[in-house]
């Protein structure tokens with residue numbers, strides 16, 4: 215497999231080795247030993263999630279405040295524009311993001327270590343999105359940032375996404391940071 219470093223510390227794009235033959239193809243989507251050695255993922259995964267979304271749906275930007283989740287993400291069907299945002303005020307890349315297209319066709323994965331905000335929008339007719347998490351979901355611990363915060367300047371490929379009520383209400387980075395500083 216190929217591992218590509220990004221501008222954000224620890225965030226890596228992974229291209230699994232795809233074995234094609236007359237029947238179709240095969241790939242290993244995770245192997246603890248190899249992902250530790252080659253992608254530097256030395257945390258255990260405790261939860262797997264799958265979501266399905268229609269074109270134009272945007273989920274995010276999400277994180278857990280006290281029990282942050284590392285996420286190993288891939289798309290099983292369709293295509294998404296996937297984004298990780300550095301929300302650590304002590305980080306040299308605070309407020310910066312990495313964006314990557316993940317699709318059933320390119321088989322790409324992204325590893326987002328604990329501590330980043332994450333979101334994606336669907337660029338195909340529909341998309342099936344699958345991810346492994348290093349900590350359990352805790353609704354009481356959820357945090358969010360506005361997808362369209364001007365300080366983040368994320369070049370989303372759509373202007374008017376379909377959002378959940380929850381995702382419509384998140385603050386921008388500056389307002390969120392002020393609530394953290396208290």
Ligand SMILES: Cc1cn([C@H]2C[C@H](O)[C@@H](COP(=O)(O)OP(=O)(O)O[C@H]3O[C@@H](C)C(=O)[C@@H](O)[C@H]3O)O2)c(=O)[nH]c1=O
Pocket residue numbers: 263265273274275276277332333334351378380
């Ligand atoms: C995320 C999650 C949701 N749920 C439930 C809560 C709710 O009733 C329903 C939908 O939840 P949400 O609207 O939060 O789902 P969603 O917007 O897909 O949330 C996800 O977004 C992406 C961007 C992430 O990075 C994930 O970590 C997660 O936050 O599913 C769980 O039971 N377990 C989970 O792990």
